[in-house]
């Protein structure tokens with residue numbers, strides 16, 4: 381298959397490189413789409429809103445075309461806690477810094493106040509914008525057409541149409557995903573790769589591990605819990621002889637009663653979370669491991685600078701000042 385790496389001199393020898401922001405309301409399918417394009421799970425996915433809490437970086441390198449650096453962002457919503465303000469800030473930064481912006485909308489949901497708010501934010505940016513009407517595997521064509529018209533009528537600050545393209549897709553089935561990727565490549569500037577083409581992401585492995593554990597917590601719990609839970613990886617111990625890993629993680633909950641919900645009757649739920657996470661992590665890290673989970677009641681952690689800082693240290697991304 382030819383050379384393994386790109387040359388990284390000059391302007392990239394006709395190759396393209398740039399950043400692409402995935403923006404949308406919670407649950408629109410941003411992370412599902414990025415993972416599909418990368419053919420790997422970089423961002424965790426769940427059916428609960430506000431799953432993604434950091435700007436997740438995914439790198440797609442293509443010998444013929446160049447490199448796309450995706451920024452999968454937290455869903456845009458009304459921020460009620462410091463954590464949520466940080467999340468919103470990351471989405472807005474990505475929106476204003478990217479070479480191309482992909483705005484995802486869940487087309488199976490009725491257009492509402494949250495969509496209007498998002499559209500208002502997107503109209504203000506001057507970056508090239510594509511609108512992706514997602515989840516078309518769930519929507520009839522007759523319901524899609526008025527939505528296409530609505531977004532086609534939107535205008536940016538310069539009076540031109542907000543969106544250069546409006547494309548119905550399904551991140552789940554892959555319908556339309558390659559077409560959008562071609563549109564993205566067309567709009568990227570020429571340049572040398574921004575990262576080593578061997579890299580899939582810039583996040584440390586430890587952060588990705590904590591995220592994958594959080595994904596299992598989200599899968600096994602419902603109602604308010606997903607919003608109020610965080611996972612901190614406390615220890616990562618390697619046995620040099622057996623290559624076996626021992627991982628120690630803590631699940632933080634906001635209210636005392638939630639501890640019991642995560643632990644479950646006789647420890648049944650925490651056991652299920654642990655088993656699912658261990659299997660996933662063994663595949664991800666490609667080696668045997670032991671996983672120990674604890675649950676800690678940490679009241680108000682979503683407002684707590686220290687705890688948020690602890691979580692941030694796991695992310696190789698500088699948040700800057702947030703107030």
Ligand SMILES: Nc1nc2c(ncn2[C@@H]2O[C@H](COP(=O)(O)OP(=O)(O)OP(=O)(O)O)[C@@H](O)[C@H]2O)c(=O)[nH]1
Pocket residue numbers: 404405406407408409410411412413424425426427428429430431432433453454455456514515516517518549550551552553
């Ligand atoms: N039917 C259908 N479901 C989808 C599609 N894309 C995503 N989903 C589902 O929608 C849910 C949310 O997907 P995510 O990728 O986590 O959404 P997100 O936009 O990253 O959400 P946040 O991180 O919370 O902002 C998951 O249950 C996905 O399986 C799609 O094209 N069709």
Ligand SMILES: [Mg+2]
Pocket residue numbers: 410411412423424425431432452453454455
């Ligand atoms: Mg997400």
